[in-house]
Amino acid sequence: MDPEDLNIPPMKDLTIDNITENTVVINSQGSDQRLTYVMERLVSHLHDFARETRLSTTEWMAALNFLVKVGQISTDVRHEFILLSDILGLSLLVDAIDHPKPPTSTEGSVLGPFHTHDPPVIDNGSSMSSDPEGEPCLVVCTILDQSGKPISDVKIDIWETDSTGHYDVQYSDLQSPDGRCVMKSDEKGVFWFKAIVPVPYPIPHDGPVGQLLKLLKRHPWRPAHMHFMFEKKGWDHLITALYMRNDPYETSDAVFGVKQSLIVDFTTADAETAKKYGVQEGTKLLKHDFVLVSEEETEKLRDENALKALKALGIKVKLIDHLPVPDLD
């Protein structure tokens, strides 16, 4: 690039007081308005953070070294940056912004770092866990729209730990996926499967995120839960989880995922249910209805929320592809 072609003010003698505006200017040369806006907000907050803390060189270097470690421990199956985002409350926040839910629908929860893309596809009635130490349970669910009509043909990802609180991918000698599956809802919106009763477990805390939690005197535990993810064209992608009532970590989830509406009770299968689903009488039973929202309604709600929130902040924006950019007109 010929420096003569640059259309920016001279970047020289930058100080605590003018570095931000200059960085914003040099980052604003492209035509992608959304990228320009996101970078402007990022740089402003990053610099304000340093200015308001009077961040020292030693702290800055410690933070960069921490981030290097977070990156280097990450693998295809260990997403330490997702974990970091989770414990900082960012994951919950982004989900809440991007997937607003009308009161009549199922709320979202955090994705967490353990979702994978290669689980076995199973049919109604199959088991998704092979752990003989786990307490067997039967899970019977229906997917509905907000008017109570069943939604068929939804792709459902389900994942949970084994009875020791570990996901399959946490075992280095893993042969094949376990404790996870993909299902499709039938014409009545139903999907049902056999699993094990979830247990509380600590998020991986042998890495940098664990060290940070320890420094902050925070425990790494998550209350017992089972993850669910729902996908169907025309319906808003729903990432959620069901939490077992009265878990000791119900009110101190390390990743802020618990919502009252997602706390469920396990009952036991009576004789009729046991016979119908081919399990032993007395087997732990979880019955739940999930309510999806159309993509159209979610987009409308997201747009309304965005415009309202930014107006309240005094930021004049317009939406491009449902995402705000400054309205300079």
Added chain:
Amino acid sequence: MDPEDLNIPPMKDLTIDNITENTVVINSQGSDQRLTYVMERLVSHLHDFARETRLSTTEWMAALNFLVKVGQISTDVRHEFILLSDILGLSLLVDAIDHPKPPTSTEGSVLGPFHTHDPPVIDNGSSMSSDPEGEPCLVVCTILDQSGKPISDVKIDIWETDSTGHYDVQYSDLQSPDGRCVMKSDEKGVFWFKAIVPVPYPIPHDGPVGQLLKLLKRHPWRPAHMHFMFEKKGWDHLITALYMRNDPYETSDAVFGVKQSLIVDFTTADAETAKKYGVQEGTKLLKHDFVLVSEEETEKLRDENALKALKALGIKVKLIDHLPVPDLD
């Protein structure tokens, strides 16, 4: 940890509007007031960034994947996170906060990602570059205090690229350090050495930081410069660089390091100088005085700046180890 022992409000049903205060509370259980304050500011800015951009799940995931890549390309000799901090203006800002300079002293500049800890120690008159393609130069410097008195026995790190614009550590077949050295100032505060005339060069742009620059339509170039770092007990650590006047990238340095007071002119050695320093007449010559500030004066200035800046922001603080924490008294 027994969840019964926790002294925090129930972390449940967290929303766009209450996730921040709750994350701050759970992060405030330790006794390290500085850590609590830094985390409070970090979480507040991180969440405000997401709220003000209405960050989408897709953008969030792209950002996390970007950070993973920044961590994974990093090695002992490739500090991609420093590079990221550099191009975002954060490095310059932190240096300006942590190393305030009175007007009579030498200004600081960015450390950059290429400083190493094992350069050869050389004596006055030695050469620190073996590149036969480089244009030889003689560098004669004095280190002074603000009253003009020489400072002896200062440890000086010096590093520059070769004539192709690459630091030694960028060569995978590097046998021993080149283009870098450590010196000591003599009793007259003088150090002098042979080097090559610096050339402009692009920062490493074959990784994620380079991709970001490209997205932002920014060039990766730095104007020609030579790095210097000064250390002596009782004196503020000075990280700086000297920039060659009229470099094509003088006003658009990719990492914002240039300051008017650090731009220098190369002259040529006359017969007397050539004889004195054992170089050929006409050899390029750089003469420069560096002025250090005492640690005591820097600390005083840093404290004053911090209290003044935070007062202006309406944040009531006290200083612990010269770093601000909220003053709750």
